[in-house]
Amino acid sequence: MNVQVDHHDKVLVARVEGRVDSSNSQDFERQLQGAIGEDVQAVVVDLGQLAYISSAGLRVVLLVAKTLGQRNVSISLCALSHPVQSVFEISGFNRIIQIYDTQADALAAAG
Amino acid sequence: MAVQVGDRDNPDYKILVVDDEPDLERLVRQRMRRHIRRGKYGFEFAGNGVEALQVLTEKKDIDIVLSDINMPKMDGLTLLQQIPEVNSDLRSVIVSAYGDMENIRTAMNRGAFDFVTKPIDFTDLEVTIERTLRHLDEWRAALASRDKLVAIQNELAVATKIQQSILPDKFPHVDGCEVYGCMHAARNVGGDFFDVINLAAGRIGLAVADVSDKGVPAALFMMSSRTLLKGAAVGVEDPGAVLREVNDLLNETNDAAMFVTVFYGVYDPSTRVLTFSNGGHNPPLVVHPDGSSEELELTGGLALGAIPGFEYGQASVRLSPGDLVVFFTDGVTEAINVANEEFGLESLQGLFGDGRTPTAREAAEMILQAVQDFAGEAPQFDDLTCMTLRVADE
Numbered sequence: 158m159n160v161q162v163d164h165h166d167k168v169l170v171a172r173v174e175g176r177v178d179s180s181n182s183q184d185f186e187r188q189l190q191g192a193i194g195e196d197v198q199a200v201v202v203d204l205g206q207l208a209y210i211s212s213a214g215l216r217v218v219l220l221v222a223k224t225l226g227q228r229n230v231s232i233s234l235c236a237l238s239h240p241v242q243s244v245f246e247i248s249g250f251n252r253i254i255q256i257y258d259t260q261a262d263a264l265a266a267a268g
Numbered sequence: 269m270a271v272q273v274g275d276r277d278n279p280d281y282k283i284l285v286v287d288d289e290p291d292l293e294r295l296v297r298q299r300m301r302r303h304i305r306r307g308k309y310g311f312e313f314a315g316n317g318v319e320a321l322q323v324l325t326e327k328k329d330i331d332i333v334l335s336d337i338n339m340p341k342m343d344g345l346t347l348l349q350q351i352p353e354v355n356s357d358l359r360s361v362i363v364s365a366y367g368d369m370e371n372i373r374t375a376m377n378r379g380a381f382d383f384v385t386k387p388i389d390f391t392d393l394e395v396t397i398e399r400t401l402r403h404l405d406e407w408r409a410a411l412a413s414r415d416k417l418v419a420i421q422n423e424l425a426v427a428t429k430i431q432q433s434i435l436p437d438k439f440p441h442v443d444g445c446e447v448y449g450c451m452h453a454a455r456n457v458g459g460d461f462f463d464v465i466n467l468a469a470g471r472i473g474l475a476v477a478d479v480s481d482k483g484v485p486a487a488l489f490m491m492s493s494r495t496l497l498k499g500a501a502v503g504v505e506d507p508g509a510v511l512r513e514v515n516d517l518l519n520e521t522n523d524a525a526m527f528v529t530v531f532y533g534v535y536d537p538s539t540r541v542l543t544f545s546n547g548g549h550n551p552p553l554v555v556h557p558d559g560s561s562e563e564l565e566l567t568g569g570l571a572l573g574a575i576p577g578f579e580y581g582q583a584s585v586r587l588s589p590g591d592l593v594v595f596f597t598d599g600v601t602e603a604i605n606v607a608n609e610e611f612g613l614e615s616l617q618g619l620f621g622d623g624r625t626p627t628a629r630e631a632a633e634m635i636l637q638a639v640q641d642f643a644g645e646a647p648q649f650d651d652l653t654c655m656t657l658r659v660a661d662e
Contacts, residue, residue, distance in 0.1 A: 178649055179482050213480060219527065249570030
C-alpha cells in the first residue's frame with residue numbers, strides 16, 4: 158500500500174495503490190491524514206490503483222471524511238475498480254461519500 | 269433487609285437478586301439449589317435499589333446483580349446508575365416485562381450487560397448467568413493484562429476471548445427449522461459476532477455482524493453492538509427499525525469512526541418467511557435442495573455507526589422446505605490461499621450439489637472446513653463466521 162499526493166490548486170489528490178486491510182490500515186490512516194494540510198479546500202481520493210480494501214480500510218476513509226466534514230472540507234472518491242466499487246456498495250458507504258467515475262469528474266466537481 | 273442463603277461459605281460466584289416480590293427468593297433458592305449446594309453460586313437478596321446498594325457497599329465480592337425494574341424506594345434503572353459508584357467489577361442483568369422496549373433500552377444504555385424477561389424462565393436465566401460470568405472472567409483477565417501492559421499480541425488474544433464469550437453456544441429447538449452458528453477466529457484478531465434471539469410467537473431473530481477494526485476497542489464496540497441489537501430486537505418488530513435504532517444508539521458515542529456491518533433477519537417458521545434488513549453486510553446465500561443458490565437482495569442499508577439518522581429498508585423472502593440460508597462474514601469469501609487467490613462466492617456456492625440439503629450444523633461446519641482447507645498455510649487476517657438456517661424438509 159502506498160499513498161501518492163498531488164496538489165491541484167487548493168484541491169489535494171491522493172492516489173492509493175495496492176491493498177488496504179487490517180495489517181496496514183494504521184499506516185494508511187497516517188499517510189492519508191499526514192498528506193492533508195491546513196490550507197486544503199477539497200480532497201479527491203483516487204482509488205484507481207487500489208486492488209482491495211477491507212473494512213479496516215473503510216474505517217479510515219470514514220474517519221478522514223468525518224474529520225474533513227468538521228472542517229468543511231469536501232471529500233470524494235474516484236476511479237474505483239469493480240471489486241472496490243462493490244465493497245462501497247455493499248457497505249452502503251457509496252450513499253454517504255461522493256464517488257465519481259474519473260479523477261477529471263471529481264476535480265471538476267471539487268474545483 | 270439483606271438475607272444470606274446457601275450453606276456454602278465460599279461460592280465461586282455471588283449473585284445479588286434485587287426484587288420486591290418476596291416469593292422470588294424462595295423460587296430462586298429452590299430452582300438453583302443444586303448450584304448453591306455445590307458452592308457454585310451464592311445468592312444475596314435485596315428488596316429494592318436502596319437495600320441493594322447497602323449490600324454492595326458491605327460485600328465487595330458480588331459478581332452479578334440481577335435486578336427487577338419497578339421497585340419501591342429506588343427502581344432498577346436508578347440502581348444501574350448508582351452501581352459503578354460502589355462496585356465497577358460486576359455485571360448487571362435486568363429483569364423486565366416482555367417487550368418493554370423503553371426500559372430495556374434505558375437499562376442497556378446505563379450499562380446492563382443483558383436482560384431476561386418475565387415470567388422468568390429459569391433455564392434461560394441459567395444460560396444468561398453462565399454467559400455473563402464467562403464474559404466477566406474474560407473481562408477481568410483483560411483488565412489484568414492491560415494493567416501489566418503486556419504485548420499487543422496478548423491484548424488481541426484477550427479481545428478474541430471477549431468475542432468468544434458473547435457468542436451463543438445453544439441454539440433454539442423450533443419445529444420446522446434448525447439454526448447453527450460457528451466461528452473460527454483469526455489468530456490475533458476478532459471483529460465478528462453472531463446472535464440467535466428468541467422472539468415472540470415462535471419467531472427467531474438472526475444476526476451476523478462484522479466490526480470494522482480489531483483489538484480491545486473493537487471488542488468493546490462489538491459488545492455494545494450485540495447488547496443494543498438484542499435489546500432492540502425484542503422490542504421492535506421490523507428489522508429495518510431495529511437497525512435504525514441500533515445505528516442511532518451506536519452513533520451517540522463513536523469518536524473513532526468504528527462501524528459494524530450487520531445483517532439482521534426475523535424468521536417465522538409458521539409461514540417460512542424471512543424478513544430482513546441489511547446494514548452494509550455481505551448478503552446471505554439461499555441454497556435450494558437442487559444445489560442452486562442466490563444471494564438475498566441488498567436493502568439499501570449502511571454499516572451501523574457511520575452516520576446517525578439513517579433509514580434502513582427491509583425486504584422479505586418466502587423460503588421453501590429444504591432451503592438453507594447461509595449467513596456469513598466476508599472472512600469466508602475473501603479468504604486468501606498461498607497463491608493469493610480469494611475463496612470467492614462461487615467456491616461457496618459450489619459446495620452444494622443436487623440432493624438432500626445438509627443439516628444446519630453440517631453445512632456451517634462444512635463451509636468453515638472448506639475455507640480452511642483452501643487457505644492452507646496462508647495467514648488469515650479475518651475471522652471466519654458462518655451461521656445457517658435450515659428449513660425442514662416437507
